[in-house]
Amino acid sequence: xxxxxxxxxxxxxxxxxxxxxxxxxxxxxxxxxxxxxxxxxxxxxxxxxxxxxxxxxxxxxxxxxxxxxxxxxxxxxxxxxxxxxxxxxxxxxxxxxxxxxxxxxxxxxxxxxxxxxxxxxxxxxxxxxxxxxxxxxxxxxxxxxxxxxxxxxxxxxxxxxxxxxxxxxxxxxxxxxxxxxxxxxxxxxxxxxxxxxxxxxxxxxxxxxxxxxxxxxxxxxxxxxxxxxxxxx
Numbered sequence: 125x126x127x128x129x130x131x132x133x134x135x136x137x138x139x140x141x142x143x144x145x146x147x148x149x150x151x152x153x154x155x156x157x158x159x160x161x162x163x164x165x166x167x168x169x170x171x172x173x174x175x176x177x178x179x180x181x182x183x184x185x186x187x188x189x190x191x192x193x194x195x196x197x198x199x200x201x202x203x204x205x206x207x208x209x210x211x212x213x214x215x216x217x218x219x220x221x222x223x224x225x226x227x228x229x230x231x232x233x234x235x236x237x238x239x240x241x242x243x244x245x246x247x248x249x250x251x252x253x254x255x256x257x258x259x260x261x262x263x264x265x266x267x268x269x270x271x272x273x274x275x276x277x278x279x280x281x282x283x284x285x286x287x288x289x290x291x292x293x294x295x296x297x298x299x300x301x302x303x304x305x306x307x308x309x310x311x312x313x314x315x316x317x318x319x320x321x322x323x324x325x326x327x328x329x330x331x332x333x334x335x336x337x338x339x340x341x342x343x344x345x346x347x348x349x350x351x352x353x354x355x356x357x
Contacts (some may be wrong), residue, residue, distance in 0.1 A: 178223030187240035231260030285343035
């Protein structure tokens with residue numbers, strides 16, 4: 125006979141919101157055309173250019189697509205979390221009012237799916253991208269908010285084509301520092317998942333990226349990583 129309706133499980137407690145000041149961040153991305161140079165795993169391809177100041181977000185598409193709502197989640201110039209919902213107009217575009225320094229995620233948040241690629245820009249630079257097939261960003265890129273610490277639990281990577289050798293690196297820049305490799309994996313036409321029995325710790329304002337580099341012809345590459353975000357540590 126059951127005597128308690130709750131399971132004493134840390135992961136479930138975090139996912140359900142019962143663990144005070146703890147949140148789960150799941151990042152997943154795809155680069156459809158990774159090459160023999162290091163690229164970030166995100167739908168845009170190449171490497172992201174991070175903004176150095178806050179800018180309002182603009183959304184541009186190549187198709188009139190009125191009615192879609194795009195929720196943008198990111199950080200302001202103080203690295204505090206902000207969110208804004210933009211309504212795509214009849215020209216397929218939108219302009220916000222809040223100033224973003226980083227965009228951690230964007231997605232269609234109403235019942236009108238986008239029928240065109242949405243390019244989200246800060247200061248006229250493509251900073252995030254929503255593909256029609258996914259209706260949200262696909263990017264292994266994340267910046268830790270101010271007043272929080274992120275703990276990396278796992279990462280995974282995969283190559284979509286045959287006979288390709290791949291290099292993958294966890295590329296991290298702590299605030300005021302330079303990007304450096306914090307983990308490194310090699311593989312061939314396969315899938316690798318790595319767990320960290322002792323999580324890797326990243327302080328507030330840290331930029332985290334998962335990058336790939338292939339030998340031979342270009343191919344699609346996917347990746348994920350999971351963080352526990354702790355407020356006040």
